[in-house]
Amino acid sequence: MASRTRKVFLGTFIYSKSREELSYLVNTAVCVDESGKIAAVREGCDRAKVEAEVLPELGWSLEEVEVRACEEGQFFFPGFVDTHIHAPQYPNVGIFGKTTLMDWLSTYTFPMEAKLAAVDQARRVYTAVIRRMISHGTTSAAIHAARGVESTNLLADLCLSLGLRALVGRVCMDEKRTCPDFYCDESPEDSVLHTRACIAHVQEIDPGFEMVKPVITPRFAPSCTAAALGLLGELRKETGLPVQTHISENAGEMALVAELFPDVKDYATVYDVHGLLGPDTILAHAVHLSEDEAALIAERGAKVSHCPSSNSCLTSGHARVRWLWDRGVEVGLGTDMSGGYSPSVLENARQASLVSRHVAVGIPDGPEKERAKLTVEEVLYLATRGGARVMGLGERVGAFEVGMEFDAVLVGLGLVGEDGVAVGEGNVDVFGWETWEEKIAKWLFNGDDRNCRAVWVRGTLVHERA
Amino acid sequence: MASRTRKVFLGTFIYSKSREELSYLVNTAVCVDESGKIAAVREGCDRAKVEAEVLPELGWSLEEVEVRACEEGQFFFPGFVDTHIHAPQYPNVGIFGKTTLMDWLSTYTFPMEAKLAAVDQARRVYTAVIRRMISHGTTSAAIHAARGVESTNLLADLCLSLGLRALVGRVCMDEKRTCPDFYCDESPEDSVLHTRACIAHVQEIDPGFEMVKPVITPRFAPSCTAAALGLLGELRKETGLPVQTHISENAGEMALVAELFPDVKDYATVYDVHGLLGPDTILAHAVHLSEDEAALIAERGAKVSHCPSSNSCLTSGHARVRWLWDRGVEVGLGTDMSGGYSPSVLENARQASLVSRHVAVGIPDGPEKERAKLTVEEVLYLATRGGARVMGLGERVGAFEVGMEFDAVLVGLGLVGEDGVAVGEGNVDVFGWETWEEKIAKWLFNGDDRNCRAVWVRGTLVHERA
Numbered sequence: 017m018a019s020r021t022r023k024v025f026l027g028t029f030i031y032s033k034s035r036e037e038l039s040y041l042v043n044t045a046v047c048v049d050e051s052g053k054i055a056a057v058r059e060g061c062d063r064a065k066v067e068a069e070v071l072p073e074l075g076w077s078l079e080e081v082e083v084r085a086c087e088e089g090q091f092f093f094p095g096f097v098d099t100h101i102h103a104p105q106y107p108n109v110g111i112f113g114k115t116t117l118m119d120w121l122s123t124y125t126f127p128m129e130a131k132l133a134a135v136d137q138a139r140r141v142y143t144a145v146i147r148r149m150i151s152h153g154t155t156s157a158a159i160h161a162a163r164g165v166e167s168t169n170l171l172a173d174l175c176l177s178l179g180l181r182a183l184v185g186r187v188c189m190d191e192k193r194t195c196p197d198f199y200c201d202e203s204p205e206d207s208v209l210h211t212r213a214c215i216a217h218v219q220e221i222d223p224g225f226e227m228v229k230p231v232i233t234p235r236f237a238p239s240c241t242a243a244a245l246g247l248l249g250e251l252r253k254e255t256g257l258p259v260q261t262h263i264s265e266n267a268g269e270m271a272l273v274a275e276l277f278p279d280v281k282d283y284a285t286v287y288d289v290h291g292l293l294g295p296d297t298i299l300a301h302a303v304h305l306s307e308d309e310a311a312l313i314a315e316r317g318a319k320v321s322h323c324p325s326s327n328s329c330l331t332s333g334h335a336r337v338r339w340l341w342d343r344g345v346e347v348g349l350g351t352d353m354s355g356g357y358s359p360s361v362l363e364n365a366r367q368a369s370l371v372s373r374h375v376a377v378g379i380p381d382g383p384e385k386e387r388a389k390l391t392v393e394e395v396l397y398l399a400t401r402g403g404a405r406v407m408g409l410g411e412r413v414g415a416f417e418v419g420m421e422f423d424a425v426l427v428g429l430g431l432v433g434e435d436g437v438a439v440g441e442g443n444v445d446v447f448g449w450e451t452w453e454e455k456i457a458k459w460l461f462n463g464d465d466r467n468c469r470a471v472w473v474r475g476t477l478v479h480e481r482a
Numbered sequence: 483m484a485s486r487t488r489k490v491f492l493g494t495f496i497y498s499k500s501r502e503e504l505s506y507l508v509n510t511a512v513c514v515d516e517s518g519k520i521a522a523v524r525e526g527c528d529r530a531k532v533e534a535e536v537l538p539e540l541g542w543s544l545e546e547v548e549v550r551a552c553e554e555g556q557f558f559f560p561g562f563v564d565t566h567i568h569a570p571q572y573p574n575v576g577i578f579g580k581t582t583l584m585d586w587l588s589t590y591t592f593p594m595e596a597k598l599a600a601v602d603q604a605r606r607v608y609t610a611v612i613r614r615m616i617s618h619g620t621t622s623a624a625i626h627a628a629r630g631v632e633s634t635n636l637l638a639d640l641c642l643s644l645g646l647r648a649l650v651g652r653v654c655m656d657e658k659r660t661c662p663d664f665y666c667d668e669s670p671e672d673s674v675l676h677t678r679a680c681i682a683h684v685q686e687i688d689p690g691f692e693m694v695k696p697v698i699t700p701r702f703a704p705s706c707t708a709a710a711l712g713l714l715g716e717l718r719k720e721t722g723l724p725v726q727t728h729i730s731e732n733a734g735e736m737a738l739v740a741e742l743f744p745d746v747k748d749y750a751t752v753y754d755v756h757g758l759l760g761p762d763t764i765l766a767h768a769v770h771l772s773e774d775e776a777a778l779i780a781e782r783g784a785k786v787s788h789c790p791s792s793n794s795c796l797t798s799g800h801a802r803v804r805w806l807w808d809r810g811v812e813v814g815l816g817t818d819m820s821g822g823y824s825p826s827v828l829e830n831a832r833q834a835s836l837v838s839r840h841v842a843v844g845i846p847d848g849p850e851k852e853r854a855k856l857t858v859e860e861v862l863y864l865a866t867r868g869g870a871r872v873m874g875l876g877e878r879v880g881a882f883e884v885g886m887e888f889d890a891v892l893v894g895l896g897l898v899g900e901d902g903v904a905v906g907e908g909n910v911d912v913f914g915w916e917t918w919e920e921k922i923a924k925w926l927f928n929g930d931d932r933n934c935r936a937v938w939v940r941g942t943l944v945h946e947r948a
Contacts, residue, residue: 109928113857114852141902143903144911147902148911329835331839357928370836374800374840377800381733389797438613443614443930445572461575461824
């Protein structure tokens with residue numbers, strides 16, 4: 017990360033006050049200290065007032081402060097949080113044919129991940145995917161790497177140098193019955209040994225885990241032996257590190273779990289009995305959970321990464337976000353590349369809106385059908401504050417509040433002139449009569465990376481469009 | 483349209499040979515005559531061979547010919563066909579809240595359409611939407627205008643001057659029980675009179691209907707009296723003009739049709755008994771058709787515009803494209819802005835792929851579940867050749883074949899360098915090892931207007947990215 021200075025951001029700030037509501041702070045100043053933390057948020061404040069009142073209160077001098085003001089129509093939004101993404105699969109985005117999970121893994125995914133044992137190839141792919149993620153406004157991500165220690169460590173290095181806040185996990189997979197010969201850990205001990213090597217590396221490059229943190233990553237129950245799951249559970253207890261894995265994505269996968277773990281009650285319990293289910297556990301998908309599983313997950317405080325684009329592409333089914341919320345489970349969004357095709361969390365917020373309507377299609381007329389649908393505000397919560405909570409960053413990022421770190425996107429929309437010609441990059445056409453709520457809806461549905469004019473992580477500029 | 487010259491296009495040409503298969507013509511020359519028609523398609527042909535062999539055969543001299551060659555990695559694809567779009571609703575894209583069809587119409591749609599009675603406003607909106615459509619590679623569109631004659635005529639003028647091939651229809655809606663006071667035709671005769679005025683205007687500006695053609699447009703059965711439908715059916719018989727309308731989008735709408743037309747067997751039959759169902763009829767949505775209705779539509783040769791984005795946004799349900807095809811109904815894609823949020827037919831092809839998977843989720847395991855899913859090839863067929871057939875343009879556009887007119891997009895994808903930095907605009911990252919089929923899949927899922935480097939309609943360049 018670049019060297020830090022104190023900064024003042026001026027203009028409109030929009031963020032999730034709650035699941036249901038966005039805060040719109042106009043004419044506001046957000047002051048960010050040299051560590052990237054928000055030191056003050058002052059509404060009804062212009063540049064003059066910042067200079068006359070706010071800086072003196074903070075004891076900051078004007079000379080040492082960088083000021084960045086929104087242009088007309090622009091606003092700051094919290095950086096997006098991608099709670100589930102497989103970096104080595106990036107070259108496969110959009111390529112999935114008619115497969116579903118298990119044949120998708122063997123046809124496309126394992127061969128691609130195995131390819132990245134070549135570190136040069138890994139560098140190329142990881143650089144490309146991190147750059148894309150940041151350009152779409154992603155500032156934090158929980159990332160599944162591949163099996164290789166060297167390439168996983170490289171991924172952590174690149175997150176740090178390119179400025180992406182990340183959980184980085186080397187995938188563990190030692191079950192000979194389900195993993196291909198060319199892509200399988202030798203033993204349960206091997207899974208743990210390699211994971212420890214990756215943890216040690218991150219401890220070296222980011223000792224306080226300020227930006228990058230290791231995450232214990234059993235790929236998913238069907239690819240791990242009970243012995244490996246148990247050892248990884250012990251490692252979790254020993255290190256206090258978070259865990260990420262998959263759950264109940266697809267019917268074939270669930271049948272396989274029942275077959276491989278015949279004595280365990282259900283899929284969620286497989287993780288629980290091996291000590292892998294806790295408040296820092298991220299479970300991707302959770303499409304087909306039973307009531308008992310949802311109750312167990314809520315009790316443990318484990319979190320869910322909803323991956324709407326992936327679930328639709330791989331015909332996995334329709335995850336029920338409202339249903340999960342009703343049961344007390346925190347939810348964020350995952351791009352799940354390359355099960356999902358897009359590096360954009362905004363695109364996945366859009367897809368979450370659509371998938372919630374597909375859930376509603378399957379519910380008889382009545383209040384539950386209506387409730388199943390997610391609002392614009394709710395999917396943007398999933399994309400930011402919800403995701404931050406899923407990643408264990410709920411106190412640190414996802415909103416513009418004093419004490420939080422400044423992870424933000426400066427969003428600019430297009431404006432249609434009187435002659436019908438749009439000014440500004442991208443596909444969001446504002447005519448001028450829209451409310452802020454309507455502009456946000458337009459951005460959600462037609463926005464892309466062109467609307468992410470600049471991106472900051474911990475107060476440091478990590479991306480800017482020319 | 484600009485003045486015409488003979489042109490030779492060189493490089494890779496990809497188009498739907500059939501529903502199931504794309505043709506990949508590499509090292510190919512496509513020669514386009516001064517009227518925009520394809521005069522020759524020659525595979526295994528470079529610039530030298532064009533000069534030495536093809537031009538002499540055609541009797542064309544080198545001096546009079548413009549040559550446009552693909553750059554490395556680029557390809558020509560047929561222009562997209564949008565078989566259902568409401569131009570006056572464009573400012574509302576993305577704004578739909580939790581509404582479904584009937585409350586969406588009253589809350590957002592009728593007020594916006596009524597606003598465009600102001601011709602200056604209409605000019606601004608129509609210019610913006612046509613420019614967006616073309617920039618996304620749309621070369622033909624079946625457009626619902628608003629109620630106003632003057633604004634509808636302006637829309638036809640703009641399609642002609644900006645170079646969009648279009649069916650332009652003034653919406654007819656005279657049913658006082660369902661249309662708001664501020665937005666309703668005075669009488670059935672009024673609906674026809676205004677439609678005739680719009681037909682007369684197009685006859686003046688494009689006498690042969692070469693680029694723009696009027697289309698008889700009863701909004702949908704619930705907004706028209708039986709008298710108006712009957713008169714519009716007679717107008718169809720008299721003029722031989724095409725018809726566009728909506729069918730079976732939503733449960734509330736279907737109930738209303740049953741209530742308003744209690745003596746008619748079903749929704750499709752309402753159109754049929756009024757003489758509105760024929761080979762030139764475009765029926766948007768068709769989500770909830772019965773077997774009898776599908777059989778009637780197939781028998782009449784009427785076509786369906788599938789609007790996946792809109793159907794998902796408005797929780798209308800999952801239209802079954804395979805089911806329609808199995809029953810002999812031709813299908814194209816509609817963006818249905820602003821029920822759908824995107825001006826892009828490519829985005830709707832992507833959504834058609836996803837929606838077909840949502841259809842599959844609802845089908846028990848077995849071959850029908852698998853068949854329900856649409857392939858990359860099939861959704862691109864819907865977006866081009868299928869759409870052309872729906873619009874009555876099947877002999878004229880949608881492929882690169884001798885005798886057809888040259889409506890095309892030059893597509894460019896991005897290339898990831900060895901350093902992981904992508905070269906080229908847009909989000910499609912090619913690593914270099916992909917097959918053509920894989921590159922097409924990547925484009926389908928992550929492509930946007932940035933990949934549409936240039937667009938031609940009838941051989942005339944109508945859009946080019948700097």
